[in-house]
Amino acid sequence: MIIAPICRSQLAGESVARSKPRCSPAGRLLQALLCLLIFFSGKVLAAETLNLWHGYRGAERAAFEQLIEDYNRSQSDVQVKALAVPFGGYADKLSAALPRGQGPDLFVFAHDRLGGWASAGHTVAPIDRYVGEHLLGRFPPNLIEAMTFGGELYGLPLAFKSPALILNTDLVQAAPATTDAMVAEARRHTDRKAGRFGLAYSYTEPFFHGALMNSFGRGPFDRGGNLDLANSANIASVEMLARWARQDRILPEEPSSTLVTSLFNQGRAAMVISGPWMLGEIAPGVNYRVVPLPVNSESGLPLAPWVAVEGLFLSPWSEHPAAAVAVMDYLTSRQSAEKMAIEGGQLPANISAFEHPSIATDETAMAFRRQLEATVPIPNLPAMTLLWVPLENVLKKVVKGAAQPEAEMRQLQRSLSADLARLERSRARGEHRAQMPAWLWLLPAALALAAWLLWRRYRAQLAAGWRTHRTAYLYILPAILGMLVLVLFPLLYGLLLSFTDTTVFNEHTPLWSRLIGLDNYAAILGDFHLWRGQGSERSLDFDNFYWTLLITILWTVSNVTLAVGLALILALALDKPIFGRAWFRLILILPWAIPNYITALVWKGMFHPQFGAINQGLQVLGMAPVAWFDSIGASFFTGLVTNVWLSIPFMMVVILGGLQSIPRELYEVARVEGAGRWFQFRTITLPLLKPVLIPAVILSVVWTFNMFNVIYLVSDGAPAGANDILITKAFRIGFEKYQYAYAAAYSMVILALLFCYAMWQMRVSRTLEATR
Structure with a gap:
């Protein structure tokens, strides 16, 4: 053609009569x-194009993308495009793109979110019909279990990561066979005064506590997938941890991954429990060996840590599912697994790769391979997402002696069961509302009609104002657009969200199926039960709105009072012509110049119970160290000190500017009349500072009321959320309990409280100005 x-x-x-x-x-x-x-x-055009997302970096990324290139060269029917997504926003990008029919055909991600994705039905697709037994035979049964939900296979395992026991071979030569032997060995190397510990790991994190929990033969869920935290096995695991921390005292206080690595590198931790992610952080001069975790002496079963499985998942919107599974086949083959292990440093899920000479002779890789036999996949049930933070709070309370294991686990069972029931009701309610209510169609029409009527009513004034001030409007147009997009739209969206029951289980269902009216506000403001539990298990409910409001008011009043008072004293001192005044001003402004989250982390380190500078200073003075985050008062004090430190510079600069604007002649006249300094302060300084102080105090109250960084980063609301303020509580409801609408209603209540305060403050200001 x-x-x-x-x-x-x-x-x-030429002649057209020719035949050819x-x-x-x-x-x-x-x-x-x-x-x-x-x-x-x-x-x-005939080649199929598949998009594949992953979050690898460094050597892993180089080896993985080389595999993709090899696959593309090996055939011409399918071309794979790999995209490395920044890990911090990876999960959010998947959650935003896939339910809307966008995003990749294939993606690499950990298996623990599989249950929520599969339940929603629009993020992952089952692959059973494309996978044969020859493929499944590559992987251990526990890794296949991780990729399975509701009896269907949703992906193929690519790599695994699990904790194991890492020994400092200069201190410990033989691997302990039982937990009793491990504790005995740890006691030999523990000297708390010298900051040395026989065993170190992040024992308050549920991911690491899973090794103890699973070794008693049970987990957080029963065989039917129902929450079963309060069984005797789980209680026994918490009791064992409490003995290690409080009686045997072989564990450091306030553990973190950074602290564990630091102790091990300094030779102050004989044994640590960690995973392959720590190996790259071990100092070159440290001799170490990785061995499987020992057998639990009480149960006779090995410590069985959680294993996180990285898998290849299929999008339900992929137009070429069979081709995508063929790519999975290639990437999980023995040859690919060997390449990822040798060049990328992965622990391959295809266990035949461990037979390669380069891997079989690697003692560290083989130790993790042996540990794999005793691991349990992190439950991929949707309810698991709600378990991590509450269980961590329980472990923190128990190891500090603030709660008893059995009572606390039973209370956690009741609390999480209630949260799960609320989420399930939200999901079920959404399924029953398939059609949009008729009255919802009238809402946009009513808004459009109201806008048209307003335009008809004020169009003459608006037109006249536009003609008169056209240039001014053009200048402020960017600011107006910014306010609309960045302030007004989020505010209106949050308000609308607060009238729904949106949760992680139903966030992608139609809006009209989630409307519940004022139920969220009634639940927040109508919760007058400050106590939870019964009898000996009775305790304050730190999740109660009114308890959190009380803490927020105390936090705001104490911070503003101290900050304004100390700033006033410093400003009065620096207003005098003293030697080095300029240098003092520079030094005192530095805390404000440093980003507040960095300052918060520094203060958190200084308040560390064992290694913090404050407790070390107390010990030098012969005083006992303080467990700063174990009690409500001490934990509140840590946040108070940090925030006052951050607030003083701003208030001092504002007050100092106000002082320098006061005419000096007034003080000279007062001195001539015989007025003392206190009288001058009351009758001259303070009244003339009011125009400066009142706006500064209003701003300080609003900032302190919503000071998220200090609370979250310094004390994290310890103990067990008792010192959370309203803004951090809203964050936890939204991003730890995944009750988005309830968190939005919480935020609207905060906004209403601040609005009422601002209106009251403006009225007080006008009254003061009228009486001057």
Whole structure:
């Protein structure tokens, strides 16, 4: 069709009676080139293109993308495009793109979110019909279990990561066979005064506590997938941890991954429990060996840590599912697994790769391979997402002696069961509302009608104002657009969200199926039960709105009072012509110049019970160290000190500017009349500072009321959320309990409280100005 006209154009001067057209040499060359172009363009169009997202970096990324290139060169039917997504926003990008039919055909992610994705039905697709037994035989049963939900297979495992026991071989030569032997060995190397510990790991994190929990033969869920935290096995695991921390005292206080690594590198931790992610952080001069975790002496079962499985998952919107599974097949083959292990440093899920000589002779890799036999996949049930933070709070309370294991686990069971029931009701309610209520169609029409009526009413004034102030409006137009997009739209969206029951289980269902009216506000403001539990298990409910409001008011009043008072004293001192005044001003402004989250982390380190500078200073003075985050008062004090430190510079600069604007003649006249300094302060300084102080105090109250960084980063609301303020509580409801609508209603209540305060403060200001 394309070549024939070209041939005919070459024959324009010849007789049309000839039976067969002839092309000139140039025409035949052009014809050949076009044939080749059509041939190769057809091949390109015939090739299927698959998008694959992953979060790898460094050597892992290089090895993985090299595999993709090898696959693309090995055949021409499918071309895979790999995209490395920044890990911090990876999960959010998947959650935003896939439910809307966008995003990749394939993606690499940990298996623990599989239950929520599969339940929603629009993020992952089952692959059972594309997978044969030859593929499943590559992987251990526990890794296949991690990729399975509701009896269906949703992906193929690519790699695994689990904790194991890492020994400092200069201190410990033989691997302990039982937990009793491990504790005995840890006691030998523990000297708390010297900051040395026999065993160190992040024992308050549920991921690491899973090793103890699973070794008693039970987990957080029963065989039917129901929450079962309060069984005797789980209680026994918490009791064992409490003995290690409080009686045997072989564990450091306030553990973190950074602290564990630091202790091990300094030779102050004989044994640590960690995973392959720590190996790259071990100092070059430290001799170490990785061994499987020992057997639990009480249960006779090995410590069985949680294993996180990185898998390849299929999007339900992929147009080429069979081709995508073929890519999975290639990437999980033995050859690919060996490449990822040797060049990328992975622990491959295809266990046949461990037979490769380079891997089989690697003692560290083989130790994690042996540990894999005693691991349990992190439950991929949707309810698991709600368990991490509450269980961590329980472990923190128990190891500090602030709660008893059995009572606290039973209370946690009741609390999480209530949260799960609320989420399930939200999901079920959404399923029953398939159609949009008729009255919802009237809402946009009513808003449009109201806007039209307003336009009709004020169009003359608006037109006149536009003609008169057109240039001014153009100048402020960018600011107006910014306010609309960044302030007004989020505010209106949050308000609308607060009238729904949106949770992680139903966030992608239609809005009208989630509307519940004022139920969230009634639940927040109508919760007058400050106590939870019964009898000996009775305790304050730190999740109660009114308790949190009380803490927020105390936090705001104490911070503003101290900050304004100390700033006033410093400003009065620096207002005098003293030696080095400029340098003092510079030094005192530094806390404000440093980002407040950095300052918060520094203060958190200084308040560390064992290694913090404050407790070390107390010990030098012969005083006992303080467990700063174990009690409500001490934990409140840590946040108070940090925030006052941050607030003083701003208030001092504002007050100092106000002092320098007061005419000096007034003080001279007062001194001539015999007025003392206190009288001068009351009658001259303070009244003339009010125009400066009142706006500064209003701003300070609003900032302190919503001071998220200090509370979250310094004390984290310890103990067990008792010192959370309203803004951090809203964050926890939204991003730890995944009750988005309830968190939005919480935020609207905060906004209403601050609005009422601002209105009251403005009225007080006008009254003061009227009485001057």
